[in-house]
Amino acid sequence: MKTYLKQAVYIVIFSITVGSIFNTLRPNGIPFFTKSTYGISNNIQDIDFIIETIDLEKVQKMFYDKVPFIDARDSISFINSHINYAISQYPYYDMVDNLFIRQGFDEPIVVYCDDEECGLSDELAYQLQAEGFSKIYIFSGGWNQWLLAKLPVEK
Amino acid sequence: MKNCLSIIVLTARLLIGGIFIYASIEKIVNPGEFAQAIDNYRIIPFGLENNMAIILPWLELVIGICLILGVFIDGAAFLVIIMMMVFIIAISYAILSGNNIECGCGLKPGELVGMQKIIEDLTYVILAWMIIKRPNRKLEIFPI
Numbered sequence: 001m002k003t004y005l006k007q008a009v010y011i012v013i014f015s016i017t018v019g020s021i022f023n024t025l026r027p028n029g030i031p032f033f034t035k036s037t038y039g040i041s042n043n044i045q046d047i048d049f050i051i052e053t054i055d056l057e058k059v060q061k062m063f064y065d066k067v068p069f070i071d072a073r074d075s076i077s078f079i080n081s082h083i084n085y086a087i088s089q090y091p092y093y094d095m096v097d098n099l100f101i102r103q104g105f106d107e108p109i110v111v112y113c114d115d116e117e118c119g120l121s122d123e124l125a126y127q128l129q130a131e132g133f134s135k136i137y138i139f140s141g142g143w144n145q146w147l148l149a150k151l152p153v154e155k
Numbered sequence: 156m157k158n159c160l161s162i163i164v165l166t167a168r169l170l171i172g173g174i175f176i177y178a179s180i181e182k183i184v185n186p187g188e189f190a191q192a193i194d195n196y197r198i199i200p201f202g203l204e205n206n207m208a209i210i211l212p213w214l215e216l217v218i219g220i221c222l223i224l225g226v227f228i229d230g231a232a233f234l235v236i237i238m239m240m241v242f243i244i245a246i247s248y249a250i251l252s253g254n255n256i257e258c259g260c261g262l263k264p265g266e267l268v269g270m271q272k273i274i275e276d277l278t279y280v281i282l283a284w285m286i287i288k289r290p291n292r293k294l295e296i297f298p299i
Contacts, residue, residue: 004287007230008237011217019213023186030186030205074255075265090257093187 051125051136054110056149059139062110063151068099070128072113072120073143083112083143084152089124096131105132112139112146164289167282168222171235174279175219178261182212192259196245197252212261214238225295228286235283239276246272 023029054062063069069086071078078088089095089111099109109128113120125136139146147153182189190208193199199207214234221231242260249256249268258268266272 004229004233007227008233009230011221011227011230011234012214015214015217016210018217019210022183022213023209028187030190030208032206032209033203074267075257076267079265090191091185091188092191 049129049134051129051138053138053140056139056141056145059110059112059137059141059146060149060151062108062137067108067110067137068102069139070095070099070109070111070124071143072111072124073118077114077143081153081155083146084154086112086154096128099133106134108135108137109133110137110139112142115142115144116140118142160285160290161293164286165294167286168225168228171279171282171286172219172222174262175215175222175235177219179212179215179219181261182208182259183216186212189259189261192257195254195256195259196249197254198245198248215261222286228289228292228295232283232286235286236280239280239283243273243276246276 020032023032063083066085069083071082071086071088073082075088075090078086078090082088087095087098111121111124111128113124121138121142125138128136186205186208189212190205193204193207215238218231218234218238221227222235246258246268250270254268256268258266258272260266260272
């Protein structure tokens, strides 16, 4: 075997070993082959999982009921401006942790992106459902409709 | 000319080594976040992104240390080329799919994929190639 290949193999084996040992020993290590296991509930068959699309009227009510809003858009759009009190989906695992600590799996969550076309909120909704969150509402009009309705935003 | 090339190679080693070490730290500290960044590319089969998020940062760290200390330089530079080619393919795929995502490079927070990242990675490929083809083996602890 050529020298550089041999050396590369040594480096890769060393990195795999150290990385795996470090991840196993650290308190906040992540699972090796699966995503977060927060969503695996022991009595999963007893839970009603909902992903529902809602309109502006219902979303406004949820906003004033202090239901958490998750912004599915990219970080830059979120930093520029977002629905008041909304949280960004990034960093994803921090968001999931915070959401779980704040209200557990079975309280409602609203997700939104730009508008009906963008698809990011649908994607996030299914991801959150896979994590174990059971009541997810997609605000179909999204950020654009919120802005048009002149509802509270945060910069 | 040979001296000049040696200086360029040494600078390239320190530069790539430094960048790799710096980029690896944030990813080692927050593996979950890095796994999400990998997942955003939508090219890794379900489940394997965690595995990559655990190993890739350590690979970057070890490569960086090797390049700076002068240990296994040929292997480290070869791995830089392989990794950069993989990153270029992933970034190109994201751009072509219209996926305007964070690159997860670990250098600047919120850095998005784009042509600039591809050019940056190509530069590393050229520098790594120059390291492999270096004229002499000065300042190497373990020059095999």
